[in-house]
Amino acid sequence: MDWAEITSEEELRDLLGEVMPRAAAKDRFALHERDKEWLANSPFCLISTAAADGTCDVSPKGDPPGFTHVIDDTTIAIPDRPGNRRADGFRNILTNPHVGLLYLVPGRGETLRINGRARLVREAPFFDEMIVKGHRPRLALVVEIEQIFFHCAKAFLRSTLWKPETWRPDAMPSHAAILKSVQKVEESLEELERYYGDSYQEKLYKS
Numbered sequence: 644m645d646w647a648e649i650t651s652e653e654e655l656r657d658l659l660g661e662v663m664p665r666a667a668a669k670d671r672f673a674l675h676e677r678d679k680e681w682l683a684n685s686p687f688c689l690i691s692t693a694a695a696d697g698t699c700d701v702s703p704k705g706d707p708p709g710f711t712h713v714i715d716d717t718t719i720a721i722p723d724r725p726g727n728r729r730a731d732g733f734r735n736i737l738t739n740p741h742v743g744l745l746y747l748v749p750g751r752g753e754t755l756r757i758n759g760r761a762r763l764v765r766e767a768p769f770f771d772e773m774i775v776k777g778h779r780p781r782l783a784l785v786v787e788i789e790q791i792f793f794h795c796a797k798a799f800l801r802s803t804l805w806k807p808e809t810w811r812p813d814a815m816p817s818h819a820a821i822l823k824s825v826q827k828v829e830e831s832l833e834e835l836e837r838y839y840g841d842s843y844q845e846k847l848y849k850s
Contacts, residue, residue: 669792669793670790670791670792671790671791671792672717672788672789672790672791673716673717673788673791674713674716674717674719674788674791678755678791679713681746681748681755681793682709682711682713682719682746682755683708683709684708684709684748685708685709685710685711685746685747685748685755686705686706686707686708686710686748686749687703687704687705687746687747687749688703688704688705688711688721688744688745688746688747689701689702689703689704689744689745689747690702690703690704690721690732690742690743690744690784691742691743691744691745692731692732692735692736692739692741692742692743692761693735693739693741694734694735694738694739695738695739696738698735699735700731700732700735701732702731702732704721704724706722706724706775707775710722710773710775711746712769712772712773712783714769714785717787717788718785718786718787718788719757719785719786719788720764720767720769720773720783720784720785720786721783721784721786722770722773722775722780722782722783723780723781723782723783723784724775724778724780724847724848725778725846725847725848725849725850733763733782733784736761736762736763736784737763740760740761740762741758741759741760741761742758742759742760742761742784742786743756743757743758744756744757744758744759744786745794749805750805751796751799751805752795752796752797752798752799752800752805753793753794753795753796754793754794755791755792755793755794756790756791756792756793756794757786757788757790757791758788758789758790758791759786759787759788759789759790760786760787760789761784761785761786761787762784762785763782763783763784763785764782764783764784764785765781765782767783767785769783770783775848776847776848777848778848778849817836817839818839819832819835819836819838819839820832820835820836822835823835
């Protein structure tokens, strides 16, 4: 195929131009009070990992705002909640501790980015501070911060992500229908619809 591929950082810089001084200087290495305020208001983050062999994963994590526990100015902890038990990101961390986190606050275009080194902790006193609806996490991701900065809102502005008038959730079939069409499962569509129906919300913190 007749593609013009970029194969060096020099080519990339020639195409994009030099980084803006303000953007180049925004990296920090510890939590500012504004960072802590953002974490206290964020109910959602994305966690990116890569195994030693380069296999990548991005996993969403969500809980009530403030679910990320600030241990100190350079360390945070993210509780694990009941899920599908694949643990793709966790398994990556066992062979490569480097992680990238992206924190969202609904309605805000900026995001808080944190890069660092992670470890899996199965018990610590701060677990008692991460109980939600009676669920005490059995596992937490503890991240030692190496880089932190706020990312601008351009992607959210371009996508109009937070404008409800642009939302079209019915443009796609239900999750049950999608699952039935892309994966071989034993359950009928009706059974899947019931599973992902109203009772699904009630099982969020049940193992």
